[in-house]
Amino acid sequence: MKTIWNFTGARALVAGAGGIGSAVTEALADAGADVVVLDRDPAGLAGLARTGTEKAGGTVRGLNTDLTSAGACRDAVADAVGYLGGLDVFVHAVGANDRRPVLETPDEVWERIVAINLSSAFWLGRAVGEVMVPGGYGRVVYLSSVSGLLAHRDHAPYAATKGGVNQLMRVMAREWAPHGVTVNAVAPGYTETDLTRAYLAKPGMRASMEALVPAGRLGRPGDLVGPALFLASPEAAFVTGQVLYADGGRTLV
Ligand SMILES: NC(=O)c1ccc[n+]([C@@H]2O[C@H](COP(=O)([O-])OP(=O)(O)OC[C@H]3O[C@@H](n4cnc5c(N)ncnc54)[C@H](O)[C@@H]3O)[C@@H](O)[C@H]2O)c1
Secondary structure, eight states, rough: OSSSSTTTEEEEEEESHHHHHHHHHHHHHHOOEEEEESSOOHHHHHHOOTTTSSSSOOOOEEEEOOOOHHHHHHHHHHHHHHHSOSSSSSOOOOOOOBBBOOOOOOOHHHHIIIIIIIIHHHHHHHHHHHHHHTTTEEEEEEEGGGTTSOOOTTBBBHHHHHHHHHHHHHHHHHHGGGGEEEEEEEEEESBBSHHHHHHHHHTTHHHHHHHOOSSSBBBBBGHHHHHHHHHHHHGGGOOSSSSEEEEGGGGGO
């Protein structure tokens, strides 16, 4: 694919081979990066894998892992760093949601959403920082959400974890700024991926969600690529601790 980005020689780790993680992985590889992508779903990983000889640009290698434990996250980063020979870029694009009122949210739902959305952000980010900080360079990008700012009903664990990711990101940004490592977040509005597919299929839901967006449409995975790659690029050296809303104006209204 034609790209304005140049990530030739960059070593990137992307957690999440879903709609947004796949789009970012392909864009990084198209721009020349070698990418390791993590997911628990082998089908998503298989679709992304490529060698440098198959397509122009860099390589993509999938690593099948469940990221809901500290040990799995640490091992995944160690594997990726060993394979890539270092790490320049980390993008956290795993996530899950479970829509229900607070009073109908059992402990296991809370714990599952916190583990994948927030704890994996800490465990992976910490392991990535252990490589990037001593190395004196790094770009970390978290996928947050408009739900980290707005109080959507039926989103308690999801919203809490996205607000948590924003603050985790800001503290990492402050601690790692002296070491050439920036940490930022991209916050999408409603985007058409597996995460939202069943919800949008409910009668009237798509139209009511679109009506909330000044741009008049929902997001597509490609809408997040430019914001994520900018923050992952050397050009974003003086941008850190920021949440970049890519939401068609959803948070303006
Ligand atoms: N789609 C949206 O509307 C939207 C809006 C705002 C923020 N986001 C955020 O963007 C990020 C990517 O979302 P998406 O839309 O691509 O979702 P998606 O459902 O398409 O992809 C999420 C991926 O995470 C993987 N995953 C889930 N649990 C895992 C686990 N325990 N271990 C390893 N992998 C696991 C899934 O297999 C899937 O491939 C998430 O952080 C999400 O919260 C999405």
